[in-house]
Amino acid sequence: MASDARRAVSRFPDRLDTERLFLRPPGLRDARAIAKAVNASAAELGEWMPWAQETYNLQDAVAFVEAAGRKLRAEEEFTTVMVSRQRRAFVGCCTLSVRDWRVPKFEIGYWLRSDRVGRGFASEATHALARFAFESLAAARVEIRVDDRNARSWAVAERLGFAWESTLKANERGNDGSLRDTRIYALFDPHRLREGSA
Numbered sequence: 001m002a003s004d005a006r007r008a009v010s011r012f013p014d015r016l017d018t019e020r021l022f023l024r025p026p027g028l029r030d031a032r033a034i035a036k037a038v039n040a041s042a043a044e045l046g047e048w049m050p051w052a053q054e055t056y057n058l059q060d061a062v063a064f065v066e067a068a069g070r071k072l073r074a075e076e077e078f079t080t081v082m083v084s085r086q087r088r089a090f091v092g093c094c095t096l097s098v099r100d101w102r103v104p105k106f107e108i109g110y111w112l113r114s115d116r117v118g119r120g121f122a123s124e125a126t127h128a129l130a131r132f133a134f135e136s137l138a139a140a141r142v143e144i145r146v147d148d149r150n151a152r153s154w155a156v157a158e159r160l161g162f163a164w165e166s167t168l169k170a171n172e173r174g175n176d177g178s179l180r181d182t183r184i185y186a187l188f189d190p191h192r193l194r195e196g197s198a
Helices: 002-011 028-040 042-048 058-073 121-137 151-159
Strands: 021-024 077-084 090-100 105-112 141-147 163-173 179-187
Touching: 021 121, 028 042, 028 058, 028 077, 028 090, 058 077, 077 121, 090 121, 105 121, 121 141, 121 151, 141 151, 151 163, 151 179
Parallel strands: 105 141
Antiparallel strands: 021 077, 077 090, 090 105, 141 179, 163 179
């Protein structure tokens, strides 16, 4: 277990800094802010996130933080909280998931507090994690998978230079029970990664 933890630390940093954000693994000190953000954004998150179905409480946030720690140690996911550099306020979460170390390929996902949407934070965090994947983890492929109806989310992928590869029809069910299509975006060349803006 100790060797696994050392290997994970060697692969994943304690923090990534962007122009406006700190990106770092969540700790228990973040649980209250995470729960508050999810509840404040429940109407929007519930449309897209399968885990945002009922009232999200502090225990749910603690479980999320603990799971993020386990997945980090197992080198399965590098989940980060986005914290604004200026006010040290919680903005959202951005995760780099390992899909296959043999390729290596990764997937990036993100969500924001509703009152932070539209300011380019998702693009900024995603850019940082994609660049990290290519530069530090030798990524051959980085994906973003998005509900076809979520135009604001797939606009992030397009803004950053990810190519729309395909759309999987009737791939998932939404929280409302409807069948949803999933867009797959991918990036293979770090030189095609563009800086995002709001």
